[in-house]
Amino acid sequence: xxxxxxxxxxxxxxxxxxxxxxxxxxxxxxxxxxxxxxxxxxxxxxxxxxxxxxxxxxxxxxxxxxxxxxxxxxxxxxxxxxxxxxxxxxxxxxxxxxxxxxxxxxxxxxxxxxxxxxxxxxxxxxxxxxxxxxxxxxxxxxxxxxxxxxxxxxxxxxxxxxxxxxxxxxxxxxxxxxxxxxxxxxxxxxxxxxxxxxxxxxxxxxxxxxxxxxxxxxxxxxxxxxxxxxxxxxxxxxxxxxxxxxxxxxxxxxxxxxxxxxxxxxxxxxxxxxxxxxxxxxxxxxxxxxxxxxxxxxxxxxxxxxxxxxxxxxxxxxxxxxxxxxxxxxxxxxxxxxxxxxxxxxxxxxxxxxxxxxxxxxxxxxxxxxxxxxxxxxxxxxxxxxxxxxxxxxxxxxxxxxxxxxxxxxxxxxxxxxxxxxxxxxxxxxxxxxxxxxxxxxxxxxxxxxxxxxxxxxxxxxxxxxxxxxxxxxxxxxxxxxxxxxxxxxxxxxxxxxxxxxxxxxxxxxxxxxxxxxxxxxxxxxxxxxxxxxxxxxxxxxxxxxxxxxxxxxxxxxxxxxxxxxxxxxxxxxxxxxxxxxx
Amino acid sequence: xxxxxxxxxxxxxxxxxxxxxxxxxxxxxxxxxxxxxxxxxxxxxxxxxxxxxxxxxxxxxxxxxxxxxxxxxxxxxxxxxxxxxxxxxxxxxxxxxxxxxxxxxxxxxxxxxxxxxxxxxxxxxxxxxxxxxxxxxxxxxxxxxxxxxxxxxxxxxxxxxxxxxxxxxxxxxxxxxxxxxxxxxxxxxxxxxxxxxxxxxxxxxxxxxxxxxxxxxxxxxxxxxxxxxxxxxxxxxxxxxxxxxxxxxxxxxxxxxxxxxxxxxxxxxxxxxxxxxxxxxxxxxxxxxxxxxxxxxxxxxxxxxxxxxxxxxxxxxxxxxxxxxxxxxxxxxxxxxxxxxxxxxxxxxxxxxxxxxxxxxxxxxxx
Numbered sequence: 001x002x003x004x005x006x007x008x009x010x011x012x013x014x015x016x017x018x019x020x021x022x023x024x025x026x027x028x029x030x031x032x033x034x035x036x037x038x039x040x041x042x043x044x045x046x047x048x049x050x051x052x053x054x055x056x057x058x059x060x061x062x063x064x065x066x067x068x069x070x071x072x073x074x075x076x077x078x079x080x081x082x083x084x085x086x087x088x089x090x091x092x093x094x095x096x097x098x099x100x101x102x103x104x105x106x107x108x109x110x111x112x113x114x115x116x117x118x119x120x121x122x123x124x125x126x127x128x129x130x131x132x133x134x135x136x137x138x139x140x141x142x143x144x145x146x147x148x149x150x151x152x153x154x155x156x157x158x159x160x161x162x163x164x165x166x167x168x169x170x171x172x173x174x175x176x177x178x179x180x181x182x183x184x185x186x187x188x189x190x191x192x193x194x195x196x197x198x199x200x201x202x203x204x205x206x207x208x209x210x211x212x213x214x215x216x217x218x219x220x221x222x223x224x225x226x227x228x229x230x231x232x233x234x235x236x237x238x239x240x241x242x243x244x245x246x247x248x249x250x251x252x253x254x255x256x257x258x259x260x261x262x263x264x265x266x267x268x269x270x271x272x273x274x275x276x277x278x279x280x281x282x283x284x285x286x287x288x289x290x291x292x293x294x295x296x297x298x299x300x301x302x303x304x305x306x307x308x309x310x311x312x313x314x315x316x317x318x319x320x321x322x323x324x325x326x327x328x329x330x331x332x333x334x335x336x337x338x339x340x341x342x343x344x345x346x347x348x349x350x351x352x353x354x355x356x357x358x359x360x361x362x363x364x365x366x367x368x369x370x371x372x373x374x375x376x377x378x379x380x381x382x383x384x385x386x387x388x389x390x391x392x393x394x395x396x397x398x399x400x401x402x403x404x405x406x407x408x409x410x411x412x413x414x415x416x417x418x419x420x421x422x423x424x425x426x427x428x429x430x431x432x433x434x435x436x437x438x439x440x441x442x443x444x445x446x447x448x449x450x451x452x453x454x455x456x457x458x459x460x461x462x463x464x465x466x467x468x469x470x471x472x473x474x475x476x477x478x479x480x481x482x483x484x485x486x487x488x489x490x491x492x493x494x495x496x497x498x499x500x501x502x503x504x505x506x507x508x509x510x511x512x513x514x515x516x517x518x519x520x521x522x523x524x525x526x527x528x529x530x531x532x533x534x535x536x537x538x539x540x541x542x543x544x545x546x547x548x549x550x551x552x553x554x555x556x557x558x559x560x561x562x563x564x565x566x567x568x569x570x571x572x573x574x575x576x577x578x579x580x581x582x583x
Numbered sequence: 584x585x586x587x588x589x590x591x592x593x594x595x596x597x598x599x600x601x602x603x604x605x606x607x608x609x610x611x612x613x614x615x616x617x618x619x620x621x622x623x624x625x626x627x628x629x630x631x632x633x634x635x636x637x638x639x640x641x642x643x644x645x646x647x648x649x650x651x652x653x654x655x656x657x658x659x660x661x662x663x664x665x666x667x668x669x670x671x672x673x674x675x676x677x678x679x680x681x682x683x684x685x686x687x688x689x690x691x692x693x694x695x696x697x698x699x700x701x702x703x704x705x706x707x708x709x710x711x712x713x714x715x716x717x718x719x720x721x722x723x724x725x726x727x728x729x730x731x732x733x734x735x736x737x738x739x740x741x742x743x744x745x746x747x748x749x750x751x752x753x754x755x756x757x758x759x760x761x762x763x764x765x766x767x768x769x770x771x772x773x774x775x776x777x778x779x780x781x782x783x784x785x786x787x788x789x790x791x792x793x794x795x796x797x798x799x800x801x802x803x804x805x806x807x808x809x810x811x812x813x814x815x816x817x818x819x820x821x822x823x824x825x826x827x828x829x830x831x832x833x834x835x836x837x838x839x840x841x842x843x844x845x846x847x848x849x850x851x852x853x854x855x856x857x858x859x860x861x862x863x864x865x866x867x868x869x870x871x872x873x874x875x876x877x878x879x880x881x882x883x884x885x886x887x888x889x890x891x892x893x894x895x896x897x898x899x900x901x902x903x904x905x906x907x908x909x910x911x912x913x914x915x916x917x918x919x920x921x922x923x924x925x926x927x928x929x930x931x932x933x934x935x936x937x938x939x940x941x942x943x944x945x946x947x948x949x950x
Contacts, residue, residue, distance in 0.1 A: 198671035198748075204662040205634050205669035205746070206689040206736065216688075220679045301678040301722070 030412060033404045037423050040461045044438030045426070048282075051441040052275040060268070069276035079277065082254040086281075089172050089244065089255060090237045096177025097233045100330060101184025102226055109192035111316050113323040121573070122331045127182035128569050129335075130522040132242025132539060133558040135175050136546060137338030139246060140345050140555065142166045148341055151353035171247040172255075176240055178334040180233045187229030191222050191300070197312045210314070224300040231292040235285045239431020241525040242539070246546065256281045257433050261528060264437065271441055278437040286429040293425060339562055346555035364556035368545070377549065380557050382534065383541025386452060390537060391520035394459045395467075395513045401460070402467035402512060407501065410475050411483070424465045435462045436529035450532040458526040463519055467512035474508030514572045518565055538564075586645075587612045587776040588633060588744055593642035595628050602628045604800040605642070610744075610778060615770055617779045619787040620797035621823065626780045629797070630746050633778060634669050635662035647743055663692075668737030668745040668775075672752055674729040676721040682708070682732050683717040689740040707739035710769060727758045734766075738773060745770075747779040751786065763789055784824050788812065796820050816863060818948050821874040828880070828920050830873045834947070837861060842947050844873055848895075848916025857893035859945030872948045877923035879944035882911065882930070883937040892939050895920065899934045913938050 055068040153163035203213040241257040264274025371381035486496040524539035545554040588610040595603040618626035631637040644652040651660040711731035788808040815821035836843040897915035
């Protein structure tokens, strides 16, 4: 309303004052921020598209324009297979993640399963940990020759060969599925928990039994949430680099991400071919995210009522212990066993697939943590240092950007707001590795290449929408009249922002900051493309150790990273309460 | 008329809280019975026990001749096997189905033939005046329309009983009044036994054949609307149904139906002797309460003539103008009495007035 009146007044005002009224704090800030966001988001993608049409000549020095890169995508010996493998992995882990996510959400929200309150936070833990570390842990736990389970099988059960083997595509599917189950869980549990119980009650009184009510009322009502979660898992898996790199690539199963990595950053690097492969990956993910945002998210049903009713809880009878075992089992295989196994491995000088008690040592931690130790490994110690700088600076800058952008989207109207809204969705559609390729081809010839700045740019571009969503959700819940009253009381736009808006948004800003801090602390697929010697990150350190050093050093740094992430989650939950840290 | 719903000493606890205590009630075939009471009085819990959505802890529930719940004998019939219809406060119209599919749901569950589903659903929609919206999704409907869908959904398969859980409380005042009339018309047309829960006394008085007033999980009074209003059994019912003045006093004598009561007005005032209907009060120096409704009191500027009338002398505290009448609060000693007056009356604060009422308009009640 007030903008309407303002515009009318401006139209009637003489030209000079109309010009002056355009140059307000608000509009200047809007334009500047829009330009920054547009440059950060659009430029890398544009350059990526352009680069994918540049063909490197056989000598490797000159480029010509052409479609050869795209032709290579299907004539190459490996890439088409990698493409198929990617689809198999995505489909498989989406199935597993959806199964675990929906089943766990249902058990926790709607049944009388014992110990629900205690287990609930642990169900979310894999979401905050690094899937790459998860893959390393599962490799040590159930890898072909080295796996602890398999060596126990041989030692104690007298078995030949392997009990199970995760060093293949199934292993990739299993580990990614486990780690991304919380994504589906988060999408589903809210609507299960807040659903108006009379929606189900009225099906019962109308004559439908428990099962029929579940199939015709409950399930259709949460279906959009399940589908959204499944699509997000599919897309995230398509962009996942660490798990296939550790579990399947060394044994002959390449995926698109491992191929982009080895073709674009290997010794005979061809970033233009990498750009074309990134385009292929990006087109798939963007399409899926577009479908999710356009057709599925709007179909979510608002089933919440004002009445503070508890949701219907089903008495499982004796089956509640089955549900309990199921939930405990998930926590065991997704959190406890992998971390425990890594910890055991990290205490050995050399890992021989056996626990050797008299050999236990903390020397691996000395070599990976203490940069003053004479035999420290620079990639690891640098990684810790760099990751903290990147996480702290990245989360802070991204949240400032999120704040301003959210403010513009929700508190100003017109074309700029809609453009910004669109720009904030775009990076979500592309896997980190694709954005990283865009940033690489864009800035490779500038001074920021091979510095931490290029990593910072890649991180913020890809992940600031996550922070923005946190701020936006709080901003939408706060009445616009609160800051309009401040303007009425005579405060300027900036004073209002500083004195009214930001203090009100504190919980959202804080939640977003911690989420980004955690994401940046474990980030791999952007870092692996953009790092160079000296700018390793924590996950790159783990990559370096697993590739060039031994299993025990890798395990030590992995445990370190995991402990840091868990500490962040724990501290945050203590400060901000239970429900706060969700996407 | 045979009883359609029978509750026999029904009890339900939530942990230590006794939500429903020994509730016994019989609803006749085709009758419209309302459970009325403040929030937390146990009315909704009673209704949900009838529906089968809550398991009672003791007592028995019969629908028709079937025992549907009797915890002592281990009998509990799931809601879907009770053949009832229910309308919820939040409407609970399924947002993922069209209006037609919502209404047809109960028929499909009952495996009614396809052609019959169509005609019966149409008829139910016509009954609530929504036949033109059959293809619409529930999310595109207004509150009133959703409530009609919920109603059609509950009656389409001709259940034995229909249960209403505060169905009108989410609607705005105008629509609520309109829906009240429509609901009663529909109920009479279909002739279906109805149990209706509300906290709105006007709703209960307007719609019901009988009203059951509940408080703290216990039935306070059962009666037709006139009984409940004119002959409340205790102070709670008198105060909850409509407004009333409750004057504390001591019974000094009883002459047939008329009691002689002494009302204390504090130390500075002499007590006043009045006469009122005896009600359930027995006899002899007993502490009791006289209930007089504001519209049964009159105000006089001079002491009214004649004796035998009940008169208090007091002064005006304030007046509230409500358009169709004037509400006046009068201080009489330590008591405060509300009087409903003709809207032409002019009174100012501190003015000396006399408040009077006829003996047959006051009702003695136990505490």
